[in-house]
Amino acid sequence: VNNSLLVVVLASGIAYGTPLLYSALGELLAERSGVLNLGVEGMMLVGAVMGFWAVQRIHATTALALLGAIGVAAFAGALMAAIHAFLVVTLRANQIVSGLALTIFAGVAGLSSYLGNDLNLAANPARHQFQGIFPNSFQDLPVVGPIVFGQTALDYAAWVCVLLVALYLTRTRTGLNVRAVGESPAAADAMGINVTRYRYAHTLVGGAFAGVGGATYSLSITPQWIAGLTQGAGWIAIALVIFAFWRPTLCLVGAYFFGAFTALPFALQGHGVTVAPELFQSLPYVMTVLALVLVSSRAARLRFGAPAALGLPYVREER
Amino acid sequence: MRIERRLEQPRWLAVAVPLVSLVVAFAVATVVLLATHHPPLHTFRRLFDAAFLANGALTETVVAATPLAFTGLAAAVAFRMNLFNIGGEGQLYAGAITGATAALLVAGAPSPVVIALMMLAGAAGGAVLGAIPGILRAFFSTNEIITSLMLNYVVALILDYLIFDSHSYLRDTSGFQANVFPQGKMMPDSGTWSTWTLHGLVVPLGALVALGVATAVWLLYSRTRFGFEVRVIGDSARAGRYAGMRTRRKILAVMCLSGAIAGLGGASQDGDFRHQLDPRGLTQSNYGYTGIVVAALARYNPFAVVLIAFLLGGLQNAGYTLQGADFPSGLVGVLQGLILFCALGGELFVRYRVRFERRRAPAAVEPVS
Numbered sequence: 001v002n003n004s005l006l007v008v009v010l011a012s013g014i015a016y017g018t019p020l021l022y023s024a025l026g027e028l029l030a031e032r033s034g035v036l037n038l039g040v041e042g043m044m045l046v047g048a049v050m051g052f053w054a055v056q057r058i059h060a061t062t063a064l065a066l067l068g069a070i071g072v073a074a075f076a077g078a079l080m081a082a083i084h085a086f087l088v089v090t091l092r093a094n095q096i097v098s099g100l101a102l103t104i105f106a107g108v109a110g111l112s113s114y115l116g117n118d119l120n121l122a123a124n125p126a127r128h129q130f131q132g133i134f135p136n137s138f139q140d141l142p143v144v145g146p147i148v149f150g151q152t153a154l155d156y157a158a159w160v161c162v163l164l165v166a167l168y169l170t171r172t173r174t175g176l177n178v179r180a181v182g183e184s185p186a187a188a189d190a191m192g193i194n195v196t197r198y199r200y201a202h203t204l205v206g207g208a209f210a211g212v213g214g215a216t217y218s219l220s221i222t223p224q225w226i227a228g229l230t231q232g233a234g235w236i237a238i239a240l241v242i243f244a245f246w247r248p249t250l251c252l253v254g255a256y257f258f259g260a261f262t263a264l265p266f267a268l269q270g271h272g273v274t275v276a277p278e279l280f281q282s283l284p285y286v287m288t289v290l291a292l293v294l295v296s297s298r299a300a301r302l303r304f305g306a307p308a309a310l311g312l313p314y315v316r317e318e319r
Numbered sequence: 320m321r322i323e324r325r326l327e328q329p330r331w332l333a334v335a336v337p338l339v340s341l342v343v344a345f346a347v348a349t350v351v352l353l354a355t356h357h358p359p360l361h362t363f364r365r366l367f368d369a370a371f372l373a374n375g376a377l378t379e380t381v382v383a384a385t386p387l388a389f390t391g392l393a394a395a396v397a398f399r400m401n402l403f404n405i406g407g408e409g410q411l412y413a414g415a416i417t418g419a420t421a422a423l424l425v426a427g428a429p430s431p432v433v434i435a436l437m438m439l440a441g442a443a444g445g446a447v448l449g450a451i452p453g454i455l456r457a458f459f460s461t462n463e464i465i466t467s468l469m470l471n472y473v474v475a476l477i478l479d480y481l482i483f484d485s486h487s488y489l490r491d492t493s494g495f496q497a498n499v500f501p502q503g504k505m506m507p508d509s510g511t512w513s514t515w516t517l518h519g520l521v522v523p524l525g526a527l528v529a530l531g532v533a534t535a536v537w538l539l540y541s542r543t544r545f546g547f548e549v550r551v552i553g554d555s556a557r558a559g560r561y562a563g564m565r566t567r568r569k570i571l572a573v574m575c576l577s578g579a580i581a582g583l584g585g586a587s588q589d590g591d592f593r594h595q596l597d598p599r600g601l602t603q604s605n606y607g608y609t610g611i612v613v614a615a616l617a618r619y620n621p622f623a624v625v626l627i628a629f630l631l632g633g634l635q636n637a638g639y640t641l642q643g644a645d646f647p648s649g650l651v652g653v654l655q656g657l658i659l660f661c662a663l664g665g666e667l668f669v670r671y672r673v674r675f676e677r678r679r680a681p682a683a684v685e686p687v688s
Contacts, residue, residue, distance in 0.1 A: 036464075038405075083660060092671075093663040096403050096464060097615045100608055101663065105656020109605070109638070114649030118355045227648075235468065242465055276484040278476040285469040289455075296461040306462070317323070 001142045008267045011146040017259025018155045019216035023237035024251045026209025033202035034182040034309040036095045039102025041234025043080040045112035047211025050076035052218035052225045062128040077211020078204045085203040092313040108228035121225040129223035166248040182307030185314035239288035245304040258284040321674045340661035369640040370633030378521045384632025388529035389584025390610025391624040397577040399619045400553040406467030408607025409474035410445040410578040414585025417444030419596040422510035430509040437586045445582015446575040453574025457567040478598040503596030512590035525587030533621040
């Protein structure tokens with residue numbers, strides 16, 4: 001049963017979906033505070049390269065080394081996001097151009113490759129990597145084995161993150177404040193919420209999540225450093241946030257859905273069916289466009305739409 | 320510290336700020352190089368040599384700059400109206416696909432006809448792709464940033480499909496070799512765009528077309544009613560609507576124009592440089608995204624776009640030429656990013672005045688703008 005198409009696709013869909021999920025959660029937090037960050041791809045790549053560097057250099061037990069590497073990746077991602085936050089929050093720059101600049105600065109032809117090259121990381125397998133944490137007897141269970149018990153610690157941690165972010169946004173005061181900042185910074189400001197601080201904090205946390213998402217590739221999926229190993233996952237993550245109507249729980253569904261589409265062509269090939277992989281790979285993008293059109297109507301936008309102040313700088317004097 | 324809006328922007332600032340930004344960007348790059356034990360001056364010298372001074376470097380720089388001029392103009396046209404078309408990448412691919420198809424279809428015709436048809440087809444392909452986010456934005460108020468971005472990936476996948484995973488008309492299926500290493504069909508000679516040589520500098524037809532497009536865009540935006548309305552809508556969509564301007568039509572027209580310019584760039588890739596549909600080469604170059612950088616640095620002025628495209632083209636060309644073990648890879652992207660960060664940050668000083676004063680000092684009363 002465990003080799004059947006459905007089980008294989010679902011199990012690897014979760015594995016491929018995890019980096020998307022982390023990055024999308026981060027982007028969701030930033031966007032909920034009103035900051036659109038198109039630099040996800042760049043932040044992921046820097047997270048991937050720094051996480052990989054850390055795992056090669058930290059001499060500790062596997063668990064500690066991996067934990068440290070994730071920390072380093074998150075920090076590196078946050079550092080990249082700080083550039084964007086400074087430019088768009090403090091200096092009021094155009095968020096789209098700044099985000100693209102971040103992807104160019106940090107991306108395939110930029111800092112991540114520079115670092116990977118300079119730290120001599122290419123062509124070495126990771127010294128430690130994330131592996132399944134449940135014993136084989138669990139993983140061999142029919143159907144649920146590979147899907148539920150066959151994943152790595154990173155995949156399970158993502159579930160916790162989804163829960164935390166969802167609770168944060170709906171059940172805590174700071175979370176509600178974030179949403180106020182994203183919907184109407186002027187009103188939030190009048191309430192005494194520090195808009196600048198909220199936007200900085202959530203852009204940085206968003207960067208940290210993207211860094212972890214990138215490290216998922218270099219420490220778990222690929223487990224090695226190859227320049228540009230995310231192959232555009234950062235853009236899918238941005239799409240995913242819209243696809244999920246800015247809701248963390250839907251992000252989870254969407255991430256695994258998109259992950260399954262990535263896995264499907266390979267799985268089909270294993271079953272002797274050859275389908276052009278491009279067909280499935282393009283579906284996430286097409287579906288995102290359709291989802292976006294669906295939520296564009298005025299009524300839907302109020303209920304499911306983007307934070308009203310997304311992409312707009314907030315200048316108190318110019319209200 | 321207080322930041323207040325300038326009522327008028329002094330002219331000298333528009334020149335001084337970009338120059339200072341450039342200096343700051345190189346200063347930061349110097350720090351990066353020093354921190355990673357590369358000699359900065361030597362590295363910059365090699366970069367500059369490879370971009371502009373070395374034998375044949377200028378020709379290669381023009382080759383790298385031509386697509387950036389097209390995508391930069393495409394972005395500038397749309398961004399000027401606050402339409403954030405970041406689909407230049409996909410629109411360029413679309414133009415390359417339709418341009419190549421046109422060249423192969425009418426291969427027998429005389430060369431000028433083939434070239435003209437390639438340009439038309441390329442522009443049309445780009446325009447159609449640009450029209451999709453345009454229509455969605457105009458009639459469903461769907462955010463064009465994301466839709467145009469998503470379409471980039473869809474077209475990139477179509478490009479891959481045409482050459483690598485199908486036996487399409489554009490794929491070379493002539494021999495054993497072509498079946499093992501899939502590639503695009505070679506274009507007919509009649510579809511090769513002409514070049515002119517000036518003192519050893521080879522000027523491709525595409526570069527001249529880009530210059531022509533820049534002039535046309537400048538005329539359109541500064542000398543016609545259409546351009547005036549586009550600029551008004553860009554500065555204040557509400558003001559434009561109250562003045563009775565047809566915003567929807569303008570959105571659609573500008574998105575098509577933007578797409579057409581990028582598509583022309585795609586046709587120029589086929590005719591000027593690659594002479595076949597080359598998915599890997601096109602998708603790895605990121606012309607579309609870099610074009611947005613070019614447009615932003617040029618502050619959406621079409622002639623400045625051409626100049627910046629030339630400079631960034633030099634940088635990219637140097638990056639390719641120096642690729643190797645002894646040159647830090649990724650430096651070109653780092654430099655480009657830094658320049659753009661600094662230019663974006665510098666923009667603040669053009670639009671606003673930064674004043675340092677004590678916390679408790681009574682604030683000067685200024686008229687609300």
